[in-house]
Amino acid sequence: MDAGRLPSALMLMDKMKLPFGQPLADAYIERKDPELEKLFGYHPLEPQHWRGRLDYLHGSVASRADSQQTAAALRAFQEPFGLSDASARNLELLANGAPVIVGGQQAVLWTGPLMILYKAVTIIQAASAASRELGVPVVPVFWIAGEDHDWDEASMAQLPSAGPDPELKTLSLRRPAGPATSVSRVRLEPTELQQALDGLEAALADSPRKPAQLRELRAAAGSCCTLTELFAAMLNVLFGESGLLLADADDSRLRATEGPMFRRLVESSEQLAQAYAESTRKVGELGYKAQAEAAEDAANLFLFTDGPKAGERLLLQRSGSRFRDRRGLISLSREELLTLAEANPERLSNNVLTRPLMQDFLFPVLSTVLGPGEIAYWAQTGAAFAALGMQMPIITPRLSATLLEPHADKSLREFSLSLQQVLGGLDDLKRELLDERGAAEIRRVFEKSLDAMRDVYRPALELAASVERGLEELGRTNWERIAREASYMESKALQSLEARERILLDRIAALELSAAPGRKPQERVLASVYFLNRYGRDWLDALLNEPYEPCSGHRVLRL
Secondary structure: OHHHOOOOOOOEEEEEOOOOOOHHHHHHHHOOOHHHHOOOOOOOOOHHHHHHHHHHHHHOHHHOOOHHHHHHHHHHHHHHHOOOHHHHHHHHHHHOOOOEEEEEEOOOHHHOEHHHHHHHHHHHHHHHHHHHHHOOOOEEEEEEOOOOOOHHHHOEEEEEOOOOOOOEEEEEOOOOOOOOOOHHHOOOOHHHHHHHHHHHHHHOOOOOOHHHHHHHHHHHHHOOOOHHHHHHHHHHHHHHHHOOEEEEOOOHHHHOOOHHHHHHHHHOHHHHHHHHHHHHHHHHHOOOOOOOOOOOOEEEEEEEOOHHHOOOEEEEEEEOOEEEEOOOOOEEEHHHHHHHHHHOHHHEEEOOOOHHHHHHHHOOEEEEEEOHHHHHHHOOOHHHHHHOOOOOOEEEEOOEEEEEOHHHHHHHHHOOOOHHHHHHOOHHHHHHHHHHOOHHHHHHHHHHHHHHHHHHHHHHHHHHHHHOOOHHHHHHHHHHHHHHHHHHHHHHHHHHHHHHOHHHHHHHHHHHHHHOHHHOOHHHOEEHHHHHHHHOOHHHHHHHHOOOOOOOOEEEEEO
């Protein structure tokens, strides 16, 4: 956040090949499968595709929502958080029909893992690059999926603990009592946000930036009533000067413009379900696993209930001529659902397969920025776009990066490790280092000693058994007790060695926690607020200022 703008040492950035680990997404990014590419239509590495998509947008204005209404809804949502001059200009451009680069994520506590900020960076960079190449203004838009109802995922942030031991600290925000509604509709009391801020303050290590950062967060939280608003306020502080516009998918003002598209989704429900199933079959035939379920009786829409459980978000499916939820709480005719779409569009909500269609209705989407899982399920939407006479936008993969903290960078060099090796786990390295420091010798001596004791004990056991047969079993039990005691002594010796080498082992654990927590990419786990507190925002500005290259590999930024 702005409080992080303190001087820092020059940061070095490298590029490396580090696939996402999602086979379909990796094949698309690396252009390994021409048949797969056909499911998308465009590719960001083809310059003519950008011009072709722009021409399509110019010719399809009448099929989209009114740009001025959409821009007005975004302005009303973002203005309470403060509009920068750049954001205000972009709202005017959007109102006048400028194309957009859009991407998004559900709202997450303290802006969640690093990959969310990387997506925002990519949106801004891609919009700037497209504007230069095409010679027209292109507006960056972050789509906050506030309609999602997965509170457990939205209300969690993970960061390295502030204590001396390397361990992962999880912060969470308890869900208030009420129906399982969207994150944007869950109202938070000021005391709940205050408790969350207190938890964050305790979890963050002391740093020169911490007091100012917490003051900013407390000021932002003071005017927020939902997790979505808190998320938006933080994004606005981080990227407002870059002109990033914010849209809440569950904002009532935006919903008011979506009625015509909801009608089309209802009218074409069966056709769309068949289209999703068709694309899903093609994905499977190409040897990839479908990311999203595409049932042929799916309506691919949610409905917010009224009545006793008002606000609960229920997934609809078709049952004959009616639309029902799986629990039997709702049953609507096609005509009733069409009326609802027109009169009360705020009662409806998209799922992951219809959300791309709604985005393309609301905005003139030049390109959408996606993570690997999203790229995989968007591959299942091509036939649905075609069924509605639309075209899938250009799919641009988000930036992927690892921030190397000084201690992690030093350990990588000292132990001659690659980032790929850290992601694979360092158990073998720990064993090797302990063996060099005595563990191998402890195991060898104890094994040799036990073999020697066994040789010495065997004649005594045979002699006792010859005197009385029943003593043979007693002798075996006695030997097992001796072996257990020896094994216990060996384990205690190994534990003592590990205690003696605790500084070394903690360094390795700290490296794993920082660069690849739980053997997962750092960007998918560690909260950006940890790095903003510890290192300021220079690393974020470095990424924003890096020359834009789509599909250009994984960035490694040394802090």
